[in-house]
Amino acid sequence: xxxxxxxxxxxxxxxxxxxxxxxxxxxxxxxxxxxxxxxxxxxxxxxxxxxxxxxxxxxxxxxxxxxxxxxxxxxxxxxxxxxxxxxxxxxxxxxxxxxxxxxxxxxxxxxxxxxxxxxxxxxxxxxxxxxxxxxxxxxxxxxxxxxxxxxxxxxxxxxxxxxxxxxxxxxxxxxxxxxxxxxxxxxxxxxxxxxxxxxxxxxxxxxxxxxxxxxxxxxxxxxxxxxxxxxxxxxxxxxxxxxxxxxxxxxxxxxxxxxxxxxxxxxxxxxxxxxxxxxxxxxxxxxxxxxxxxxxxxxxxxxxxxxxxxxxxxxxxxxxxxxxxxxxxxxxxxxxxxxxxxxxxxxxxxxxxxxxxxxxxxxxxxxxxxxxxxxxxxxxxxxxxxxxxxxxxxxxxxxxxxxxxxxxxxxxxxxxxxxxxxxxxxxxxxxxxxxxxxxxxxxxxxxxxxxxxxxxxxxxxxxxxxxxx
Ligand SMILES: *[C@@H]1O[C@H](CO)[C@@H](O)[C@H](O)[C@H]1NC(C)=O
Ligand SMILES: *[C@@H]1O[C@H](CO)[C@@H](O)[C@H](O)[C@H]1NC(C)=O
Ligand SMILES: *[C@@H]1O[C@H](CO)[C@@H](O)[C@H](O)[C@H]1NC(C)=O
Numbered sequence: 001x002x003x004x005x006x007x008x009x010x011x012x013x014x015x016x017x018x019x020x021x022x023x024x025x026x027x028x029x030x031x032x033x034x035x036x037x038x039x040x041x042x043x044x045x046x047x048x049x050x051x052x053x054x055x056x057x058x059x060x061x062x063x064x065x066x067x068x069x070x071x072x073x074x075x076x077x078x079x080x081x082x083x084x085x086x087x088x089x090x091x092x093x094x095x096x097x098x099x100x101x102x103x104x105x106x107x108x109x110x111x112x113x114x115x116x117x118x119x120x121x122x123x124x125x126x127x128x129x130x131x132x133x134x135x136x137x138x139x140x141x142x143x144x145x146x147x148x149x150x151x152x153x154x155x156x157x158x159x160x161x162x163x164x165x166x167x168x169x170x171x172x173x174x175x176x177x178x179x180x181x182x183x184x185x186x187x188x189x190x191x192x193x194x195x196x197x198x199x200x201x202x203x204x205x206x207x208x209x210x211x212x213x214x215x216x217x218x219x220x221x222x223x224x225x226x227x228x229x230x231x232x233x234x235x236x237x238x239x240x241x242x243x244x245x246x247x248x249x250x251x252x253x254x255x256x257x258x259x260x261x262x263x264x265x266x267x268x269x270x271x272x273x274x275x276x277x278x279x280x281x282x283x284x285x286x287x288x289x290x291x292x293x294x295x296x297x298x299x300x301x302x303x304x305x306x307x308x309x310x311x312x313x314x315x316x317x318x319x320x321x322x323x324x325x326x327x328x329x330x331x332x333x334x335x336x337x338x339x340x341x342x343x344x345x346x347x348x349x350x351x352x353x354x355x356x357x358x359x360x361x362x363x364x365x366x367x368x369x370x371x372x373x374x375x376x377x378x379x380x381x382x383x384x385x386x387x388x389x390x391x392x393x394x395x396x397x398x399x400x401x402x403x404x405x406x407x408x409x410x411x412x413x414x415x416x417x418x419x420x421x422x423x424x425x426x427x428x429x430x431x432x433x434x435x436x437x438x439x440x441x442x443x444x445x446x447x448x449x450x451x452x453x454x455x456x457x458x459x460x461x462x463x464x465x466x467x468x469x
Contacts, residue, residue, distance in 0.1 A: 142183050149190040152218035178213035178369075185209060190219060198222035204253040207347060213369040225250070236360045240332045241284050241291075244358035249351045262350055278326035278386075282355065290329050300446045301417055301461035305333050308381075308414055308463060311441060317380045321372070321406070323399075324386030328356035328363065335361065339381070368399050374406040382406065382413045389420035393428055400436045407466040413438060415462045419448055422456040429460065438464035 145153050155170040162169040179186050189205045192198060198219070209217060229247040233239055246258040256262045259282060266280035266289075280289050297304040309317055317339055322330045325343030334341040344366040345352040356363035366373070368391065382403045387396065403413050420429060425445060442463040451457060 141180050147190070148192065148194055148221070149186065149218060152190070152220055173218065174216050175218045176214045176216060176370075178215075179209070179218070182209060182212060182214055186214065186218075189217070192219065192222050194221040196222055198224045200225070200252055207253070210346065210365070210367050211348070213367065215367060215370055233358050233360065237336075239358065239360040240335065241359075243282070243284055244355070248358055249354045251351070253347070254350060256350065278350075278352075281327035281329060282350070290327070293329055294333055301444045301459045303414065303416070303442065303444075303461055303463065305330075305337065308412070309337065309339075311463065312380075312412065316410075317412075319379060320381035320383065321374070321379055323382065323384040323403075324368075325356070325383075326352060326386070328352075328359050328361045330383055330385070331356070331361040332359055341381075341383075368395060372402050372406050376405050377408045377411075379406045380408060380411050382411070383416060384414070384418075385416040387415065387418050389424060389429075393432065396429075397432050397435070400432060404436050404438065404466055409466055409468045411466050412441065413462075413464040413466070415460065415464065418460040418462075420458060420460070422458050425458050425460060433462070433464065437467070439467050441465050 139153075141153075144150075152173055153175050155172045157170050158166070158168070185205065185208065189209060199222075206217060206219075209215070227247050227250050231245040231247055233244060233248070234242050243259050243263070246260075251257045256265065262282040263285075266283045283290050285291070294303070294305040296302075297307045320334065320339060320341045322328075322341050322343045325331060325341075325345060328343045328345075331341035331343045342362045342364050343356050345356055345363040346365065346367060347353055353363040353365060364373075368387075384403070387399075391399070400413075407413060415433075418429065440462060442461075444462070445458055445460045447453065448457040448459045
């Protein structure tokens with residue numbers, strides 16, 4: 001940190017200078033009340049201070065670097081070796097003296113630089129400026145991060161110095177930019193016993209931060225407590241359709257305290273409350289709704305998995321991603337067909353991630369705000385069911401371009417039951433999908449009636465191909 005602080009001094013000076021010049025000269029009177037005499041005074045002081053320092057430095061340099069008269073132009077006695085040695089000795093002494101003077105000069109430079117800094121800081125304070133974050137090397141944090149947060153956010157030097165492969169001599173940890181907006185919550189989240197057990201409130205706080213776009217999160221050095229009486233998962237393939245024991249989950253963040261409660265909520269429609277999506281996806285009972293999902297084509301927005309797979313050359317759909325995949329049933333059905341699907345989950349209101357994992361599938365904790373952690377052109381299929389009119393248009397567009405990015409040429413995006421109010425379908429969402437560049441293979445819109453016809457809500461399901469060229 002020391003070196004980087006040192007390196008930042010010139011930039012912060014430059015910023016202060018720029019800011020001072022902006023204040024004093026460039027802002028038009030229309031944009032700002034007439035500049036008070038104090039700011040002109042400030043500019044004047046600044047100019048004087050800068051000039052004083054330069055005059056001092058240049059005069060000092062030219063005076064101090066003059067070599068002693070005798071050594072200035074030593075005559076070389078080529079044939080007299082003892083005289084030659086004497087001359088060399090004198091030159092060496094002169095050089096040492098000059099070096100000492102350079103060091104002294106450097107110290108004076110440091111002092112002048114500090115002086116200039118304190119003058120500028122004084123000016124800033126007189127102006128009522130908040131200490132600029134860049135000044136302190138906080139990289140834009142409202143408060144300087146300390147302790148565990150600092151450790152997790154500051155750059156760390158590579159032990160072997162500059163790496164040509166990485167193109168840097170330090171590593172910056174990945175912490176979401178949005179985290180800076182929630183520093184109080186983040187400070188609470190990061191107040192933990194490093195090397196010990198994670199606090200119990202972890203899940204709830206974590207989720208709040210992620211939902212607001214603060215991800216990836218910086219907590220890295222504690223051990224979450226394992227649930228008491230943990231039971232190891234059932235073996236595949238039985239695990240795909242079995243509800244795990246309640247003791248596999250830490251229930252403290254949830255209103256329900258067991259799977260019976262989660263399943264019961266689905267059966268008691270409307271009862272149970274809770275604001276989470278996918279209320280009925282924990283009910284894996286034979287003949288239940290979850291078992292029937294994607295098993296048949298209903299002629300409308302309900303496509304079947306087999307129908308979608310049949311639209312591609314056999315065996316060419318092998319790996320995929322299910323965005324907002326709830327309890328993981330899409331991935332389970334795909335697994336039964338030899339397709340590996342990773343499910344993105346957020347534990348809003350229920351332990352989706354633990355449930356997906358207990359089924360023997362991969363849950364990936366990711367919000368819609370984050371760029372997908374996948375390289376370009378690697379997925380055969382992306383499925384998304386939880387998208388809808390609740391997503392801001394711009395965010396949706398970013399997410400859909402990202403889906404396009406990770407799909408391979410000829411890969412398909414299955415937009416499943418996208419819900420929105422009627423007019424938005426044609427004036428907002430269809431144009432976004434077209435802008436992204438997908439080719440429509442199937443497109444089915446139909447009225448969504450569960451909340452009443454007068455709301456004019458619609459479902460859109462679409463099978464969209466990323467073109468081969
Ligand atoms: C000048 O200051 C830097 C840190 O700000 C320090 O590392 C360096 O040793 C100082 N130089 C002298 C000659 O005092
Ligand atoms: C499940 O949890 C609910 C409260 O959420 C409780 O009333 C019920 O007795 C529990 N059932 C079982 C089988 O543990
Ligand atoms: C959207 O436009 C199509 C024609 O392009 C029309 O058939 C359809 O009814 C419109 N959908 C809605 C929800 O307005």
